[in-house]
Amino acid sequence: QVRLIESGGGLVQTGGSLRLSCAASGRTFTRAVMGWFHQTPEREREFVAAISTVTGVTYDYYSDSVKDRFTISRDDAKNTLFLQMNSLRPEDTAVYFCAAASSSIHYLDQSKYTYWGQGTQVTVSS
Numbered sequence: 001q002v003r004l005i006e007s008g009g010g011l012v013q014t015g016g017s018l019r020l021s022c023a024a025s026g027r028t029f030t031r032a033v034m035g036w037f038h039q040t041p042e043r044e045r046e047f048v049a050a051i052s053t054v055t056g057v058t059y060d061y062y063s064d065s066v067k068d069r070f071t072i073s074r075d076d077a078k079n080t081l082f083l084q085m086n087s088l089r090p091e092d093t094a095v096y097f098c099a100a101a102s103s104s105i106h107y108l109d110q111s112k113y114t115y116w117g118q119g120t121q122v123t124v125s126s
Contacts, residue, residue: 002026002115004098009120016088016124022081022098022117030076033101035113036083038094038122045097049083050107061107065091088124095119 008020020036035050049072050061060072071084081098098117105112 004100004115004117006096006098006117006120009096009122011123011125012088013125014089017084017086018088018122020083020085020096020098020120020122022083024079024081024100024115028076028079029074029081029100033105033107033113034074034081035099035107036072036081036096037099037110038092038096039119040094045110047108047110048096051081052107085122088122090124090126093122093124095121 003025005023006020008018010018012018031053033050033052036048037045038048039045047063048066049070051072051074052059062070069085069087073082074080083096085092097119099113100115101112102114
């Protein structure tokens with residue numbers, strides 16, 4: 001059974017940092033497209049960041065709202081995905097989900113991600 005388990009969420013003040021982790025089990029996701037999404041009660045789930053490796057080159061992608069503040073990375077040896085979040089803002093408050101694809105997909109297409117975690121809450125106080 002494939003599982004993605006997020007951790008690292010919590011409460012932080014504006015300007016603070018958090019590092020989210022997504023530990024995968026049941027299969028490896030080396031070179032697979034993996035991503036982070038977030039959702040609030042008022043808004044649908046939205047893309048945050050994604051990472052893919054093609055012919056040995058790793059590419060990362062970010063939404064405009066987090067670019068230059070967040071960094072996505074992966075540790076294939078540990079089968080774990082990370083999201084380093086710096087300069088956090090109250091509008092970053094959301095439940096953050098990690099996702100993984102089982103085949104080559106466009107990173108923005110949520111419907112093509114095969115596996116999803118249960119989410120971890122991030123709250124940024126003003």
